[in-house]
Amino acid sequence: MKANGNHTIDLHDVKKVYRGKIHALRGIEMQVHRGEIFGLLGPNGAGKSTLVKIMMTVVRPTTVKGTMLGRPIGHKPTLEQVGYLPEHHRMPQYLTGRQVLHFYGALAKVRRAQRNRRCDELLDTVGMSEWANKKISSYSKGMLQRVGLAQALMNDPELVVLDEPTDGVDPVGRRDIRDVLVKLKDQGKTVFLNSHLLSELEMVCDRVAILVQGRVSQFGTIDDLTRESRRYEVVIDGLLPDGVLGSFENARSESLPNGTTQVVLPGTEASDVQPLLDTLRQQKLTIVSVRPMRESLEDLFMRAVMDPTTGKALGVGAASNGTSAKGASA
Amino acid sequence: MTQTAAIFLDAYRELNARKLFWITMILSGLVVAAFALIGINEQGLRVIVWDVPFPLTTELMSETTFYKTMFVSFGIGFWLTWIAAVLALVSTASIIPDFISGGAIDMTLSKPIGRMRLFLTKYLTGLLFVGLQVTVFCVASFLVIGFRGGAWEPGLFLAVPVVVLFFSYLFCVCVLLGLLTRSTIASLMLTLLFWFLIFALHTTEGTLLMVKFTQQQQLENQVSSLKHDREILAAMHEGDSSQENIARHETRIAEREQDIQRAETVKGRLDTAHRITMVVKTALPKTSETVNLLERWLVDAADLEPHDEMDDEFAAYEADPMETAAQQLTDEIRDRSVWWIIGTSMLFQVFVLGLASWIFIRRDF
Numbered sequence A: 001m002k003a004n005g006n007h008t009i010d011l012h013d014v015k016k017v018y019r020g021k022i023h024a025l026r027g028i029e030m031q032v033h034r035g036e037i038f039g040l041l042g043p044n045g046a047g048k049s050t051l052v053k054i055m056m057t058v059v060r061p062t063t064v065k066g067t068m069l070g071r072p073i074g075h076k077p078t079l080e081q082v083g084y085l086p087e088h089h090r091m092p093q094y095l096t097g098r099q100v101l102h103f104y105g106a107l108a109k110v111r112r113a114q115r116n117r118r119c120d121e122l123l124d125t126v127g128m129s130e131w132a133n134k135k136i137s138s139y140s141k142g143m144l145q146r147v148g149l150a151q152a153l154m155n156d157p158e159l160v161v162l163d164e165p166t167d168g169v170d171p172v173g174r175r176d177i178r179d180v181l182v183k184l185k186d187q188g189k190t191v192f193l194n195s196h197l198l199s200e201l202e203m204v205c206d207r208v209a210i211l212v213q214g215r216v217s218q219f220g221t222i223d224d225l226t227r228e229s230r231r232y233e234v235v236i237d238g239l240l241p242d243g244v245l246g247s248f249e250n251a252r253s254e255s256l257p258n259g260t261t262q263v264v265l266p267g268t269e270a271s272d273v274q275p276l277l278d279t280l281r282q283q284k285l286t287i288v289s290v291r292p293m294r295e296s297l298e299d300l301f302m303r304a305v306m307d308p309t310t311g312k313a314l315g316v317g318a319a320s321n322g323t324s325a326k327g328a329s330a
Numbered sequence B: 001m002t003q004t005a006a007i008f009l010d011a012y013r014e015l016n017a018r019k020l021f022w023i024t025m026i027l028s029g030l031v032v033a034a035f036a037l038i039g040i041n042e043q044g045l046r047v048i049v050w051d052v053p054f055p056l057t058t059e060l061m062s063e064t065t066f067y068k069t070m071f072v073s074f075g076i077g078f079w080l081t082w083i084a085a086v087l088a089l090v091s092t093a094s095i096i097p098d099f100i101s102g103g104a105i106d107m108t109l110s111k112p113i114g115r116m117r118l119f120l121t122k123y124l125t126g127l128l129f130v131g132l133q134v135t136v137f138c139v140a141s142f143l144v145i146g147f148r149g150g151a152w153e154p155g156l157f158l159a160v161p162v163v164v165l166f167f168s169y170l171f172c173v174c175v176l177l178g179l180l181t182r183s184t185i186a187s188l189m190l191t192l193l194f195w196f197l198i199f200a201l202h203t204t205e206g207t208l209l210m211v212k213f214t215q216q217q218q219l220e221n222q223v224s225s226l227k228h229d230r231e232i233l234a235a236m237h238e239g240d241s242s243q244e245n246i247a248r249h250e251t252r253i254a255e256r257e258q259d260i261q262r263a264e265t266v267k268g269r270l271d272t273a274h275r276i277t278m279v280v281k282t283a284l285p286k287t288s289e290t291v292n293l294l295e296r297w298l299v300d301a302a303d304l305e306p307h308d309e310m311d312d313e314f315a316a317y318e319a320d321p322m323e324t325a326a327q328q329l330t331d332e333i334r335d336r337s338v339w340w341i342i343g344t345s346m347l348f349q350v351f352v353l354g355l356a357s358w359i360f361i362r363r364d365f
């Protein structure tokens, strides 16, 4: 095997120009490791679905180099080991939930005996057992989403690609889906997730990429991406005497309205904050709380989509020429 | 295999869910039932238990011939190739637009199955619909002709491939249009229009041919009259006819020669016009001819020529140009080879399907 043997997805130079000169993707570089949950986020029209569709051979790329499960992108037989839930999917209305699973399972080359087994299993997993024999046309949005997820897992895939799987799903369902994803990860499968629900991604994703106007703007583990912003917030009772922070160059203080003062010290390790605590204790100050803080994914996202020159969020959709998104590709 | 079976099963379920499939089936059943209810005897037609006086009696044709004729002229010629075909188009026109609708196509395209295969399988499911319909119709007709007419005629089942073939000419156009317009109604309407145009072309060609043969016949008659006139003239010169008579006769010959010249020009134009229609026709599918093949074969296979005896009787009479031309027309059309009819139609189909697959394979959904 090649050096990229533990990359489930390894993309280089993925470009897509839709008809009408819409540059949806402008050179994507991205690696997804085996056995991780990978989150792809970005504003509307950033090209997330386009990227996924290229991997799933639904859209033909303008250029693509790279592999999925060790095979070139676009290699059809590879898809036997991939499960996919498209956004805005529409399944045949005249089928029941069970028939849907059988149909798409069969298209993914799953044998009948195995389909029967997986069917019951998955319907149970997504909590749709009771509705298995009802027509799809009578399902609600969230129910469709659950069946859609089950459908993507029929072939016991190595890689699961989900485009906004929690769209329209209730909080309980979202947790169920999250649990399913974690379980998949525990089984060593790889999950590729597109979502706008940042807090959810934050909960499950090992690594994320933020796509802005067809380019990868941020890429890495959430920890890495937020490392710079990691800090400790120490709250003390009363005001902070002058000169206490003299030896802590990075520390800032701010008095809060309720008569307390907050001291913020950048740092990633607990040991970083101990000297500050010692100093404060020596001053006989009452420490109310010490909290490790970091930027949320949302903050990160906002930072990524901000145009540094104007300070405004970049517009929705792909740029219709190759240049206007310079700010996003920092 | 699993995949193909799944697509066909799904297609069946889709048709099944669509009321039209069963409506067409039931209508087909009713048509055959109507066959079974109509009989023929010495007085005329017999509808269920009532006798209806009618010129068509068992003295003219046997019960077997009656049923076979009904099957070919009404069952195939009218029901299957017009009414049932329109119904079939209506029920299958939505196959491709539904298939490629956003959200639905993503699910299938992302499966480990080639686009070309996916598309052609989907196309075949449409033909399956018609195949099923025709098969059911043929089985029922087979039984009716067997029990009521007393002849067991397996040749009837030739109708299945022929009607499916005929339908495939229209369906491939419908599929291409469905792919281009993404709309059921638009593709259906345009396909019906296409069908109508083909039919109009077919009729035009037939008419041109008929006119051409009539013209030719008249021309031949005129040429032989001219020859006759010339002989008379020669006789006149030898005999002792008056100058006046000879002059009159000469004028007549001159007139006739002019007529012939004019007729030849017309014939030349007709030839050109006919040749042009034939070229256009060769490039297009031949719906009517394909269905007529069935009649041609059934006549041979099931010796179904209702007018045989009558032809002999009429043969004694002097043929008038129209009559001869009609006969020539029938012969000419009969003589068109199966390979020309089916081969060129299939070429058209291969071209249209190739174009459609190419579009389907290259499209971003």
Ligand SMILES: Nc1ncnc2c1ncn2[C@@H]1O[C@H](COP(=O)(O)OP(=O)(O)OP(=O)(O)O)[C@@H](O)[C@H]1O
Pocket (backbone or CB within 6 Å): A018, A019, A022, A023, A024, A042, A043, A044, A045, A046, A047, A048, A049, A050, A051, A087, A317, A318, A319, B364, B365
């Ligand atoms: N079939 C298509 N033809 C032309 N342009 C398209 C097509 N599909 C998408 N686009 C364009 O490509 C760009 C990226 O679209 P895409 O659907 O990938 O965005 P997305 O990141 O998934 O957005 P969202 O968060 O809204 O789902 C958009 O500007 C969109 O207008």
Ligand SMILES: [Mg+2]
Pocket (backbone or CB within 6 Å): A048, A049, A050, A087, A163
């Ligand atoms: Mg999207």
